Amino acid sequence: MRIWTVNYGFLVDILVLCMVIGSVNCIGANWGTQSTHPLTPPTVVKLLKDNGIQKVKLFDADPRVLGALSGSGIEVMVGIPNDMLYNLAQSVDAAEQWVAKNVSAHISSDSVDIRYVAVGNEPFLSTLNGTYMGITYPALQNIQAALIKAGLGNRVKVTIPLNADVYQSSTVQPSTGDFRPDIHDLMVQISQFLSDNGAPFTVNIYPFISLYSDSNFPLDYAFFDGYSSPINDNGRIYSNVFDANHDTLVWALQKNGIGNLSIIIGEVGWPTDGDRNANVQYAQKFNQGFISHISGAKGTPMRPGPVDAYLFSLVDEDAKSIQPGNFERHWGVFNYDGTPKYNLSLGSNSVGLIAASNVQYLSRQWCVLSSNASIDDPQVAPSVSYACSHADCTSLGYGTSCANLDARGNISYAFNSYYQENDQLESACQFPGLSVITTTDPSRGDCKYKIMILTSRIVGGANGSSGFLKEPINLLLLVFMLSLTLL
Template structure:
């Protein structure tokens, strides 16, 4: 049975993250998640996965690529510290090493591209030296802007010309070592950039406008994206290379069309499509074998310079509560939520109606510069609450981020601490989690979990 919970992407961008034992025993295991993707090799997180039977794709951050490219010794040291020590008796099933995180993004320019091939070669050499090359695959997650198409049709897609040499070397490496091409997909971003396609096309609804490419009619965005990569691989001389999805998901807040209901529709549509095993028009009856769902938990510190919804991809909220129903591996049962979550006291910070609030906007903007106010964005869950409730939301977000410190609710005397929940409809005023560093196992730092910006959800 196909499931949307075989994998999850784990990150490190939570202010007060759930302790690792809660994530592993309270979310991953009860929901039968069998694979996860980590953004980096956090030893404490990897240790928490020991003995769980969960397969891991462990990531190497982009800022390490230059060093790994220039130094075989650095690559050997990284593999020793983060991979070898878990074999054979370490108890962590490391399946992939993801070298870089979308290093070819257009927004990166050529900042990381010159170092990719050297880094993967040196990591592969280190694995071979450690006699792990037959057990761990080296991959490079690529964003969908790694290819381009003058007509926006899959048949005209090809890898970007500025990447010709690097991509040729990388694909030759992947082919030699029988490693898959890893594609990351952001369907909502693509929807926002597609003036001629309806949201139904992205949600696997057959009523949506179709994309006609010669004799082929594409009924959903997922197939057209995968086939764009298939075409690009074919033109590069690697027509048969396997493809896995390193990241796909739908956010639930921070933008129009970013809601829990829409995310559920997308996930259910994706699950049904993959369960059918029909493949894509260019690869019929050849289903993609691994898909990592982004992500397990919301990430309240993720960069929002490009998209306000970037912090809201979690299937679960930051406190481990399911936002919608989807099969992550648990089958027909409801998703298991995190239990015994340790919250701070039920207190909130709001704008004091008894004060002159005529100049309060500056304080609210200052709060949002530091705290997470993305729910107030146009189309967000709190975008319609009006003034001064939106000011209260900003104040409370800042207050909770600072662990309910009384001084963080001052705002030049315009803030007020209350024990009355100010939430309005779907706009929820949060209560911070107690800092997990105070409740984790002795000797372990606070563990930062995101959510399988890749959690292996579908595996056949």
């Protein structure tokens, strides 16, 4: 691959935020629920509506989320997780039952405007070693058959959100693009099936991952304000990697006789923390640049016209896997509590992003390293390790928002992260002889020590965080933190 279209899969729940850009384009955003203290579904639906969002894309079909979307007028893409593909591929009855429960019932009873079913999520990632290779297409066929039987074949379309690594090019020119050799015939089958059923090809494109994965990737090629060495592909000029990546797919489809297949950009965005290139300034520059770039139906050199795209993501998720990188928990346009991270103009009449309303917080108190404690205490290293393996410390590390903290600040951040995720329980700030609760905000500059929001889980409700994915701190971050304690 020489086109710098390296991408990575993210097995996370997503919601598509759609805002009118100019008169023809619509952009969405991903809403995930892998959070220790998630905003309630009604709060998120109101956030979407307050910001003019008209479409949502989900990775699953959580009845609480779909119930909150009832009567909202928001268009919905429901998702089928990869771990459900096997059963759906084996049984048409299973597919019919899934459609009846997760599509038909909500359309008829809850007035949920379901438009798409996403069958799996990036199932052909090369890193998955072919796990879902033989079952994704049969599952897609069975869901399509089930929709037709339910009388929804014309209203609800199937699709598969795919990573951009399903296609590649032999040069930097998009015109040399084709599907990945090991899945070439399968991708042609799937694409033809989608075309035959009037369904779209959905692809996730991440210029940030190109930059993260390749130290030689040119920074200005990731954005939309001009690349110093634009690529000339037989008269078509490419000054940003998004257009080049997108048109590599267009060429792959065209070469295989499916050139008119519609394309949806399932995920596109920029994280704000967890890596030296993940920050608020770059995220605002990329997302605003992208919105401006696709406005006015300009499209790409190979596909002029409206671009149907969904920003990744709506709100930060502190319980996502960090296997791809520490940035993985910081993709949101909004913070974990629904406050905007930066200004984003969504159209000529936009007044900027509007925060989530009626969000309640835990008490204004933090857990920090006691002033009487020594960083040389032998309990420091295991305490920090425990805190960060059970909470979120991804804002610590080289180039992150908290990179300038000293050793004491790093330790305090770790303690507070664990304390907040455990709902400020007194027992969660009892690191042996090291920690103390304070009402003085320890935040420094861009490094914010969180106070978690109040959730129904804390006050006895049913919408807890059970079932959300948790991953321990990665090794590099742990080594970094422990080294600070030895300074």
